[in-house]
Amino acid sequence: MSDVERIVIELCRKARQAGRQLALASTATKDDALRRAAQGLRRATDAIVAANQSDLEAGRAAGLSDALIDRLTLTPERIDGVAEGLEQIAALADPVGETIERWRRPNGIEISQVRIPLGVIGMIYESRPNVTADAAGLCLKSGNAVVLKGGKEAIHTNTAIAEIIADAVVEAGLPAAAVQLIPTTDRAAVKVLLAQSEYIDVIVPRGGPSLIEAITKDSSIPVIQHYAGICHVYVDADADLDMARRIAVNAKVQRPGVCNAMETLLVHADVADQFLPAVAAELEAAGVELRGDAKTQALVPSASPATEEDWATEYLDLILSIRVVGGLEEAVDHIARYGTGHSDAIVTDSYSTAQRFVAAVDSAAVYVNASTRFTDGYVFGFGAEVGISTNKLHARGPMGLRNLTTYKYVIEGSGQIRE
Amino acid sequence: MSDVERIVIELCRKARQAGRQLALASTATKDDALRRAAQGLRRATDAIVAANQSDLEAGRAAGLSDALIDRLTLTPERIDGVAEGLEQIAALADPVGETIERWRRPNGIEISQVRIPLGVIGMIYESRPNVTADAAGLCLKSGNAVVLKGGKEAIHTNTAIAEIIADAVVEAGLPAAAVQLIPTTDRAAVKVLLAQSEYIDVIVPRGGPSLIEAITKDSSIPVIQHYAGICHVYVDADADLDMARRIAVNAKVQRPGVCNAMETLLVHADVADQFLPAVAAELEAAGVELRGDAKTQALVPSASPATEEDWATEYLDLILSIRVVGGLEEAVDHIARYGTGHSDAIVTDSYSTAQRFVAAVDSAAVYVNASTRFTDGYVFGFGAEVGISTNKLHARGPMGLRNLTTYKYVIEGSGQIRE
Numbered sequence: 121m122s123d124v125e126r127i128v129i130e131l132c133r134k135a136r137q138a139g140r141q142l143a144l145a146s147t148a149t150k151d152d153a154l155r156r157a158a159q160g161l162r163r164a165t166d167a168i169v170a171a172n173q174s175d176l177e178a179g180r181a182a183g184l185s186d187a188l189i190d191r192l193t194l195t196p197e198r199i200d201g202v203a204e205g206l207e208q209i210a211a212l213a214d215p216v217g218e219t220i221e222r223w224r225r226p227n228g229i230e231i232s233q234v235r236i237p238l239g240v241i242g243m244i245y246e247s248r249p250n251v252t253a254d255a256a257g258l259c260l261k262s263g264n265a266v267v268l269k270g271g272k273e274a275i276h277t278n279t280a281i282a283e284i285i286a287d288a289v290v291e292a293g294l295p296a297a298a299v300q301l302i303p304t305t306d307r308a309a310v311k312v313l314l315a316q317s318e319y320i321d322v323i324v325p326r327g328g329p330s331l332i333e334a335i336t337k338d339s340s341i342p343v344i345q346h347y348a349g350i351c352h353v354y355v356d357a358d359a360d361l362d363m364a365r366r367i368a369v370n371a372k373v374q375r376p377g378v379c380n381a382m383e384t385l386l387v388h389a390d391v392a393d394q395f396l397p398a399v400a401a402e403l404e405a406a407g408v409e410l411r412g413d414a415k416t417q418a419l420v421p422s423a424s425p426a427t428e429e430d431w432a433t434e435y436l437d438l439i440l441s442i443r444v445v446g447g448l449e450e451a452v453d454h455i456a457r458y459g460t461g462h463s464d465a466i467v468t469d470s471y472s473t474a475q476r477f478v479a480a481v482d483s484a485a486v487y488v489n490a491s492t493r494f495t496d497g498y499v500f501g502f503g504a505e506v507g508i509s510t511n512k513l514h515a516r517g518p519m520g521l522r523n524l525t526t527y528k529y530v531i532e533g534s535g536q537i538r539e
Numbered sequence: 540m541s542d543v544e545r546i547v548i549e550l551c552r553k554a555r556q557a558g559r560q561l562a563l564a565s566t567a568t569k570d571d572a573l574r575r576a577a578q579g580l581r582r583a584t585d586a587i588v589a590a591n592q593s594d595l596e597a598g599r600a601a602g603l604s605d606a607l608i609d610r611l612t613l614t615p616e617r618i619d620g621v622a623e624g625l626e627q628i629a630a631l632a633d634p635v636g637e638t639i640e641r642w643r644r645p646n647g648i649e650i651s652q653v654r655i656p657l658g659v660i661g662m663i664y665e666s667r668p669n670v671t672a673d674a675a676g677l678c679l680k681s682g683n684a685v686v687l688k689g690g691k692e693a694i695h696t697n698t699a700i701a702e703i704i705a706d707a708v709v710e711a712g713l714p715a716a717a718v719q720l721i722p723t724t725d726r727a728a729v730k731v732l733l734a735q736s737e738y739i740d741v742i743v744p745r746g747g748p749s750l751i752e753a754i755t756k757d758s759s760i761p762v763i764q765h766y767a768g769i770c771h772v773y774v775d776a777d778a779d780l781d782m783a784r785r786i787a788v789n790a791k792v793q794r795p796g797v798c799n800a801m802e803t804l805l806v807h808a809d810v811a812d813q814f815l816p817a818v819a820a821e822l823e824a825a826g827v828e829l830r831g832d833a834k835t836q837a838l839v840p841s842a843s844p845a846t847e848e849d850w851a852t853e854y855l856d857l858i859l860s861i862r863v864v865g866g867l868e869e870a871v872d873h874i875a876r877y878g879t880g881h882s883d884a885i886v887t888d889s890y891s892t893a894q895r896f897v898a899a900v901d902s903a904a905v906y907v908n909a910s911t912r913f914t915d916g917y918v919f920g921f922g923a924e925v926g927i928s929t930n931k932l933h934a935r936g937p938m939g940l941r942n943l944t945t946y947k948y949v950i951e952g953s954g955q956i957r958e
Contacts, residue, residue, distance in 0.1 A: 140875065144898055225920060229909050238931055239901070321931050342761060342932050363954040370956035456559065478949050479563055482658070490648050490952025499957075500948070501644060512657055512740050512945045513761050514933040526931045529919070530897050533909025535782040537789035538918075 128312040132319035138297035139240045139265035147214040153292035154210035158203035160284040171280040202253045209257040212503040215522045216263045232530045237263030239321040244269045246327040249277040256299045262524035272305035314339040347510040348434040349379030349462035351492045354451040356468035357390040364467040365399045370491040373406040380463045380495040384441045386451045392444045408438045415444035431458040452480045463492040484517035547731040551738035557716035558659045558684035566633040572711035573629035577622035579703040590699040621672045628676040631922040634941045635682045649951045654944045656682030658740040663688045665746040668696040675718045681943035691724035733758040766929040767853040768798030768881035770911045773870040775887035776809040783886040784818045789910045792825040796855045799882045799914040804861045805870045811863045827857045834863035850877040871899045882911040903936030
């Protein structure tokens with residue numbers, strides 16, 4: 121067994137033990153740990169900034185892009201924001217212990233379905249060091265031990281943050297192994313982690329599609345995926361075209377780099393000539409590059425031709441593909457074929473068309489007359505967000521604390537036996 | 540591409556299309572299909588029995604055991620039972636379309652979490668041909684298309700049943716591809732099926748641990764596992780010993796071959812001398828072979844020594860391992876180490892001990908003063924059972940129709956955009 125294997129397996133084994141203790145911890149104890157961790161981060165601002173400097177120097181030496189360097193950078197203000205995030209998690213309701221349903225059977229046994237932690241969560245993420253604290257906080261609050269594997273560019277910063285949180289956890293009377301960071305940048309560690317199905321209950325990767333695909337392929341543990349969002353807005357013949365324009369512009373330009381931004385606009389042929397020139401002008405004024413099918417190009421000469429690849433691309437940028445469709449069925453088929461089951465919207469004032477769109481589009485979030493940009497754990501009111509799941513099993517759409525739990529059935533009897 | 544690949548992939552592709560239609564089907568239409576299928580099976584009794592004869596002859600020629608031949612056999616009475624099962628599924632509430640939660644956000648958008656089908660379910664099972672109808676019925680009712688892969692011993696019977704159900708589905712106005720059986724006994728078909736993550740949303744294997752392990756290893760699609768049940772009954776110092784005896788005997792002997800039967804009895808040292816000789820005599824009178832630790836053997840001389848392997852074995856037979864423990868913590872530790880997270884019980888009249896056991900034992904079903912034999916979808920009141928999941932994600936414990944669904948968020952607005 122290699123050193124990496126030994127280290128990772130031992131760490132996962134300890135996480136399992138810690139998870140068993142954490143599952144029994146009271147909300148007050150967990151919140152105490154979270155608040156102590158926030159205080160600890162603020163107190164250790166200088167040390168964290170110093171650790172971050174080491175990562176930034178190494179990153180610059182390795183030629184990281186400015187965007188990556190920015191994501192990696194922690195300032196005192198950002199550290200305060202991370203601490204505040206932990207305090208916000210402490211203020212949320214604890215999902216653990218909730219009785220989801222309770223009923224009595226004819227023989228007198230009482231069955232309760234009770235929410236409990238999953239156990240141990242493996243978080244694998246890329247460069248942003250704030251994820252170390254966010255993930256630790258979300259897992260701690262939901263009663264789960266966490267094994268963190270951050271990006272190699274952030275190893276010093278992540279180590280500093282994880283140590284401070286683990287100290288706070290111990291001060292609150294909980295096991296240190298509740299929050300552990302894999303202390304190596306050796307890529308072999310990920311493969312070892314993904315094989316520990318005895319100790320880890322679920323893997324939550326946060327990062328680009330290639331990271332998520334590689335993890336899903338290698339993992340013997342269930343993975344909750346946060347894949348791409350190729351989100352659509354369909355402007356129906358019965359749409360309020362002013363509303364449609366506001367929604368389309370918002371869905372594309374308000375924050376183009378996120379997964380719930382629109383990538384493709386579908387427009388009913390009956391309103392294309394009325395709708396497209398005006399919305400195209402507004403989008404172009406906001407700096408959006410337009411790519412359209414032939415019908416779109418006829419109405420918007422500045423649009424370049426959209427290829428098959430465009431329909432299947434998550435731009436995450438100020439680029440939009442546009443297609444004129446014959447009606448609802450064609451729009452729904454387009455979404456089924458090219459969408460990623462993330463967030464899709466219809467703008468219409470027809471009640472029956474809205475009903476049909478909502479029923480036929482199989483996405484985590486289906487919108488009527490609102491921007492796709494609302495798919496977000498905070499906006500939905502979950503208070504904190506693990507991410508946006510594109511899985512269909514267990515967690516779909518914005519993941520709150522509740523999605524880090526499972527349940528058990530508790531059966532209370534008075535001596536019942538099966539006849 | 541091989542013939543098997545071509546056949547299986549095309550079948551899965553059709554299942555995806557059928558699933559999209561089925562998701563929109565009304566409860567009345569689905570129930571009509573189920574009742575027609577039941578009638579069809581009854582009408583075709585002679586043809587099914589004839590197909591079954593072919594399988595039985597081949598099975599006898601291949602030297603199948605009497606037990607396997609019995610599992611494979613369909614008589615007119617058993618066919619009537621299978622048809623009745625479909626009618627019972629038709630009578631159940633439809634989980635699809637249920638609004639799980641609905642709330643309004645400050646900006647006026649209304650968010651509904653709505654239950655929808657998973658899409659396409661792959662069912663892989665061993666010899667019992669009744670599973671063909673059961674699985675088809677459960678998937679149909681929950682609005683899912685199903686791809687069935689039965690055991691090679693039952694290929695003629697399964698084909699006959701699947702064709703009758705597909706005919707009924709078409710008569711009811713639903714797509715034939717809603718229920719499809721993979722029409723080959725080539726083992727390569729399973730590997731091809733397990734790679735169709737584009738078309739199949741979840742794999743539900745039903746069979747022995749080796750089947751389930753192999754499928755989990757090969758599958759790129761999430762698998763809902765139904766693993767072994769190493770179930771424990773812990774008799775506490777504060778137990779009503781008469782009740783404890785009745786529960787222990789029931790949990791072991793009422794039906795020893797099922798996953799919710801007890802495999803290990805844990806007894807508090809303070810009551811071992813009072814409890815063990817009497818319960819051992821009753822168990823032995825019922826034909827149970829006892830294996831115990833040294834303390835048990837001292838009290839029950841007829842017990843043979845239990846080895847480390849015994850604690851980790853699901854006997855599914857009239858064999859029981861017995862261990863005397865120092866108290867609750869030791870019992871909980873034993874269950875955590877050797878249990879499979881299925882069903883575990885405590886017998887005690889101490890309120891606080893019961894609370895601690897319920898909190899600390901991480902199993903799908905945790906019992907206080909009742910037999911572990913109640914872990915069952917019918918007994919729990921779910922009306923039908925897909926199986927008993929030992930997964931922690933998505934479905935845990937007895938799986939009813941609801942566990943074959945997922946959800947979407949439907950967001951209704953009046954033009955809201957994100958600021």
